[in-house]
Amino acid sequence: MKAIAVLTSGGDGPGLNAVIRSVTRQALAHGVEVYGVRWGYRGLINGEISPLTSRDVGGKMGYGGTILGTARCPEFKDMKVRRTALRNLHQNGIEGLVVIGGNGSLTGALALNEMGLPTYGIPASIDNDINGTDMAVGVDTTLNTILDAIDRIKDTASSHQRAFLIEVMGRDCGYLALASGLAGGAEMIMVPERPGPPVEEIAAAVSEAYVHGKHHCIMVVAEGWKPGTRAVEEYLHTYKDDLGFDVRVTVLGHVQRGGRPSAFDRLLATRMGAFAVEHLLSGESGHMAALRGSQLEPFPLADAVAKLRPLDMRLLELSSVMD
Ligand code: ADP
Ligand code: F6P
Numbered sequence: 001m002k003a004i005a006v007l008t009s010g011g012d013g014p015g016l017n018a019v020i021r022s023v024t025r026q027a028l029a030h031g032v033e034v035y036g037v038r039w040g041y042r043g044l045i046n047g048e049i050s051p052l053t054s055r056d057v058g059g060k061m062g063y064g065g066t067i068l069g070t071a072r073c074p075e076f077k078d079m080k081v082r083r084t085a086l087r088n089l090h091q092n093g094i095e096g097l098v099v100i101g102g103n104g105s106l107t108g109a110l111a112l113n114e115m116g117l118p119t120y121g122i123p124a125s126i127d128n129d130i131n132g133t134d135m136a137v138g139v140d141t142t143l144n145t146i147l148d149a150i151d152r153i154k155d156t157a158s159s160h161q162r163a164f165l166i167e168v169m170g171r172d173c174g175y176l177a178l179a180s181g182l183a184g185g186a187e188m189i190m191v192p193e194r195p196g197p198p199v200e201e202i203a204a205a206v207s208e209a210y211v212h213g214k215h216h217c218i219m220v221v222a223e224g225w226k227p228g229t230r231a232v233e234e235y236l237h238t239y240k241d242d243l244g245f246d247v248r249v250t251v252l253g254h255v256q257r258g259g260r261p262s263a264f265d266r267l268l269a270t271r272m273g274a275f276a277v278e279h280l281l282s283g284e285s286g287h288m289a290a291l292r293g294s295q296l297e298p299f300p301l302a303d304a305v306a307k308l309r310p311l312d313m314r315l316l317e318l319s320s321v322m323d
Pocket of ligand 2 (some may be wrong): 011169170
C-alpha cells in the first residue's frame with residue numbers, strides 16, 4: 001500500500017488523538033502516506049480528505065476530543081452513499097482505511113471492507129460495549145472522571161445525610177455504572193443487563209442503609225436502566241420522611257466524554273494504532289485491534305458488531321457483597 005486514511009466516527013472520547021498520532025507515525029515509518037478524513041464518514045462522502053504529517057499529530061496526545069472531528073452520519077448506511085466515499089478515497093490513491101470508533105462506526109468499517117476497501121478498526125467508545133476487546137480506548141479515563149464525581153458527591157451526601165442517584169452514560173450497556181459503582185463504593189448499582197429491582201425494593205435498601213447507620217446512600221444508575229432514574233427519584237421523594245434520607249439526582253452527562261486521557265488510555269491508543277497499521281499493511285483487513293488480557297490480537301469486525309460485549313455478572317454479584 002502506498003497510502004492509507006484514518007478517521008474518527010461516532011461519539012468522541014478521550015484518547016482519540018493518541019490513536020490518530022500512532023496510526024500516522026506507524027504508517028509514515030513504513031514509508032506509507034497518511035490522509036486524515038474530517039468529520040467521520042461525512043467527510044469521506046464530501047471528500048474532506050487531506051494529508052497528515054508527523055508534525056500535524058504532534059503535541060495532541062494529551063488532549064481530549066479529536067483533531068479530525070467526528071460525526072454521526074446516518075446516510076452512510078446506504079450502499080450508494082458508501083460508493084461515493086470509496087470513489088473519493090480512490091481519487092486520492094488511498095488503498096486502506098483505519099476507522100476509530102464504537103459499534104456503529106465499526107459496522108460502517110465492516111461494510112466498506114465488504115465492498116473491497118481494506119479496512120481496520122480500532123475500538124474507541126467510553127461505553128465499553130464493543131464485543132471482543134476487554135477495554136476500548138477512552139473507557140479508563142471516563143471511569144476516572146465518574147469516580148472523581150462519585151467521591152465529590154459522597155462528601156455532600158454524607159454531610160447532609162442524603163441519598164444520591166448518580167446517572168452515568170453507557171447507552172444500553174451497564175459497564176460504566178458497574179465498574180464506577182464498584183470502585184466508588186456505591187450502595188446500589190442499576191444496570192440494563194439486570195432488570196429491576198422494583199422501586200419499592202430500592203426504597204427499602206435506602207431505608208436499610210439509614211438504619212445501619214450510614215450517612216449516605218449512593219446509587220449509580222446506568223442511563224439505559226429501566227424504569228429510569230427519574231422514576232426512582234419521584235418514589236424516594238414521595239416517601240422521604242419514612243426513609244431517613246432525602247434524595248438528590250446528578251446526571252453526569254457529557255462531562256464523561258471529554259478531558260485529558262489517562263496513562264492507560266494513551267498507552268492503549270498508541271499500541272492499538274500501531275497494531276492496526278502493522279496488520280493492515282501486512283494484508284489483513286476486516287478486523288479490529290482487540291485487547292485480550294494484556295495482549296493485542298486481531299478480532300473479526302463481523303464478530304465485534306454482532307452483539308454487545310457481555311457484562312461480567314460476577315462483578316455484579318461482587319457489588320452486592322460490598323454494599
Ligand atoms: P458509535 O460508533 O460511537 O457507536 P454510532 O452508533 O452513532 O456511534 O455510529 C456512528 C456512525 O457509524 C453512524 O452515524 C453511521 O455513519 C455509521 N454506521 C452506523 N451503523 C452503520 C451501518 N449499519 N452501516 C454503515 N454505517 C453505519
Ligand atoms: O456512545 C457514547 C455515548 O456517550 C453514550 O454513552 C451516550 O448514550 C451517547 O453517546 C450520547 O450521544 P450524543 O453525544 O450524540 O448525545
